[in-house]
Amino acid sequence: SAVISQKPSRDICQRGTSLTIQCQVDSQVTMMFWYRQQPGQSLTLIATANQGSEATYESGFVIDKFPISRPNLTFSTLTVSNMSPEDSSIYLCSVEDSTGPTNYGYTFGSGTRLTVV
């Protein structure tokens, strides 16, 4: 299965600042996905990042707030901009892992736990 390295693993940030989360995969993948997991809740897809094109954002998420880069087939970043306490969540990157035990399951990074104060 693909191995994903995500960093930072956690951070405490001041409101109004921005944080960039990095996601590195050990193999080339077409699509990378960014999810948010608010405290006590399930995962919500933020956007899908394809190499060489702009990310596709889900309803309720916009590029100005969550800009995404995808410079190559193994790396992506998600920035949480102008943060407020409501942005406190776990942010996870994932890939569709055709080399893993299933063709359609995702492999996830360990997540970034963000606290905005």
Add this chain to the structure above:
Amino acid sequence: GESVGLHLPTLSVQEGDNSIINCAYSNSASDYFIWYKQESGKGPQFIIDIRSNMDKRQGQRVTVLLNKTVKHLSLQIAATQPGDSAVYFCAEKRTGGFKTIFGAGTRLFVKA
């Protein structure tokens, strides 16, 4: 470390008993249904999946049942162990590049 899923539905079982975790899904067009396990401080981990044209699939100590009539999915864990304590999410997906939608999740506690 901190745990996710503090406000999720919970299931408490005795070690050695069987666990059944249920999930209702919404999209009748979904092609695949997947169960994930999330331990504290970690990302979700794939457990087992099932295609929409099947009603049962077995893995190692786990069985997934799919009832398309009532849009219901269940995960059965045999001989539950303390290491099974985690939050379990069902997810549904359509082929062709469609996104994966996650269900609400259930927190499983295993009592020794």
